[in-house]
Amino acid sequence: MKMIMAIVQPKDAGKLRDAFIDNNIGATKLSSTGGFLREGNTTYMVVVEDDRVDEVLEIIKHNAKSREQYMTPAAQIDNGSSAIPINVQIGGATVFILPVEKFLQF
Amino acid sequence: MKMIMAIVQPKDAGKLRDAFIDNNIGATKLSSTGGFLREGNTTYMVVVEDDRVDEVLEIIKHNAKSREQYMTPAAQIDNGSSAIPINVQIGGATVFILPVEKFLQF
Amino acid sequence: MKMIMAIVQPKDAGKLRDAFIDNNIGATKLSSTGGFLREGNTTYMVVVEDDRVDEVLEIIKHNAKSREQYMTPAAQIDNGSSAIPINVQIGGATVFILPVEKFLQF
Numbered sequence: 001m002k003m004i005m006a007i008v009q010p011k012d013a014g015k016l017r018d019a020f021i022d023n024n025i026g027a028t029k030l031s032s033t034g035g036f037l038r039e040g041n042t043t044y045m046v047v048v049e050d051d052r053v054d055e056v057l058e059i060i061k062h063n064a065k066s067r068e069q070y071m072t073p074a075a076q077i078d079n080g081s082s083a084i085p086i087n088v089q090i091g092g093a094t095v096f097i098l099p100v101e102k103f104l105q106f
Numbered sequence: 107m108k109m110i111m112a113i114v115q116p117k118d119a120g121k122l123r124d125a126f127i128d129n130n131i132g133a134t135k136l137s138s139t140g141g142f143l144r145e146g147n148t149t150y151m152v153v154v155e156d157d158r159v160d161e162v163l164e165i166i167k168h169n170a171k172s173r174e175q176y177m178t179p180a181a182q183i184d185n186g187s188s189a190i191p192i193n194v195q196i197g198g199a200t201v202f203i204l205p206v207e208k209f210l211q212f
Numbered sequence: 213m214k215m216i217m218a219i220v221q222p223k224d225a226g227k228l229r230d231a232f233i234d235n236n237i238g239a240t241k242l243s244s245t246g247g248f249l250r251e252g253n254t255t256y257m258v259v260v261e262d263d264r265v266d267e268v269l270e271i272i273k274h275n276a277k278s279r280e281q282y283m284t285p286a287a288q289i290d291n292g293s294s295a296i297p298i299n300v301q302i303g304g305a306t307v308f309i310l311p312v313e314k315f316l317q318f
Contacts, residue, residue, distance in 0.1 A: 002313070003202060005257075007240055026200070028113055028149060031137040031243040032257075043240060043257075045111075045138075045149075047202050057316065065318035094238075096215060096259050097314040101108070102203040104163065106171035109308060132306075134219055134255060137243040151217075151244075151255075153308050207214070208309040210269065212277035 001100040002053050004046045004060075007032065008093045012064035013042035019059045020046070047100055057095065066092035107206040108159050110152045110166075113138065114199045118170035119148035125165045126152070153206055163201065172198035213312040214265050216258045216272075219244065220305045224276035225254035231271045232258070259312055269307065278304035 008016055013029070020027040025046055032043040046056055070085040114122055119135070126133040131152055138149040152162055176191040220228055225241070232239040237258055244255040258268055282297040 001202075003204065028147065029139045030149065033241045033243075041240065043242065061318045093316075093318040095314075095316040095318065096213075096312050097316075098204055098215065098310060098312055100202050100204055102201075104199075104201040104203075106167045106199040106201065107308075109310065134253065135245045136255065204310055206308050206310055208307075210305075210307040210309075212273045212305040212307070 001047055001049055001103050003098040003100050004044075004048065004053065004056050005096045005098070006044045006046070006060045006064070006093050007095075008042050008044070008060070008064040009091055010042055012091050012093070013044075016044065016060065016063040019063050020044070023055070023059060025052075025056060025059070047103060053097065060093050060095060064091055064093040066090070107153055107155055107209050109204040109206050110150075110154065110159065110162050111202045111204070112150045112152070112166050112170070112199050113201075114148050114150070114166070114170040115197055116148055118197050118199070119150075122150065122166065122169040125169050126150070129161070129165060131158075131162060131165070153209060159203065166199050166201060170197055170199040172196070213259055213261055213315050215310040215312050216256075216260065216265065216268050217308045217310070218256045218258070218272050218276070218305050219307075220254050220256070220272070220276040221303055222254055224303050224305070225256075228256065228272065228275040231275050232256070235267070235271060237264075237268060237271070259315060265309065272305050272307060276303055276305040278302070 006016070017027065017029065025048065028045045030043040030045060032041055048056055066089060068087050069090050071088050072085045112122070123133065123135065131154065134151045136149040136151060138147055154162055172195060174193050175196050177194050178191045218228070229239065229241065237260065240257045242255040242257060244253055260268055278301060280299050281302050283300050284297045
C-alpha cells in the first residue's frame with residue numbers, strides 16, 4: 001500500500017474532495033499552511049493499494065493541476081480604463097508517495 | 107522505528123489521548139477532517155520503536171474500535187411514542203504504519 | 213527523497229519558517245497539538261532530495277533546539293521581593309525522517 005500526500009490550493013480542494021468521494025477513495029484532509037507562500041493550502045492524505053496509485057494521481061492531476069486562466073485585473077476596473085484580461089497561473093499540486101507497511105481497521 | 111497514523115472519531119479522541127499519556131507514548135494530534143463522511147475526525151501521529159508497535163495498536167483498538175451501542179432515536183421521543191432503543195455502530199479506527207528511517211531530538 | 217517531519221514549539225515556529233524560506237526549502241505547516249503536554253505545537257513537513265537532509269536538520273537544530281534561558285519568575289515580581297532569575301529549558305525539536313518513493317508536481 002502507498003500513502004499519497006497531495007498539497008493543493010484551497011481553490012481546488014473542494015473539487016478534489018468531491019472527486020475522491022465519487023471514486024470511492026477515502027481521503028483525510030489535514031489543516032495546513034504553506035511555508036513558502038504563507039497562504040493557506042490543503043493537504044490530502046490518501047492510502048490505497050499499489051494498483052490504485054495511478055488512478056489517484058490522475059484524479060489529483062485532473063482536478064488540481066497548474067493551469068493558466070484569463071483574469072481581469074481589479075485595478076483596471078477600478079480606474080475605469082478598458083479592462084484587459086491577463087493570463088495568470090493558478091492551481092498546481094505537490095504530491096509525495098510514501099510506502100505503507102501495514103493498514104489496519106478496528 | 108515506525109510511524110503509526112491513527113484516524114479516529116472525535117468521540118474517541120480524548121479517551122485515546124489519555125491512554126497514550128498513561129502509557130507514556132508521545133502522540134501528536136493533527137487537525138483533520140474526513141473526505142468521506144465530511145465530518146470531523148482526529149489523526150494521531152505516534153512514532154515508536156518496532157517492539158512497541160503492538161502495544162500502541164492494542165491501545166488504539168481498546169479505545170477506539172468500532173462497536174454497537176443502543177440509542178433511543180430522538181424522533182421517537184419528540185412525538186411521544188414509546189421510545190424503542192436501536193442499535194447503532196459508533197467508533198472505529200483507521201491505522202497506517204509507515205517505516206521511519208531516523209528519529210532525532212534536538 | 214526524504215520526508216522530514218519536525219515538531220517544534222510555537223515559540224520557535226516562526227523563526228524556523230523564515231529559515232526554511234531563506235534557504236529555499238518548501239515546508240508545509242500542519243496544525244497540530246501535542247498529546248503529551250496538551251499544549252499547541254507546530255509540525256513542519258519538508259520533502260527534499262537525500263543530499264539536502266543534513267542541511268535541513270542543521271536549520272531545524274539551529275532554530276529550535278532545546279536550550280536554557282534565564283527567566284524572572286512572575287510571582288517574585290508580584291510580591292515585590294527581589295526578582296531572582298531562574299534557568300528554564302525552552303525549545304526543542306522532535307524530528308522523524310521517512311522514505312519518499314516518489315515526488316510529483318502537476
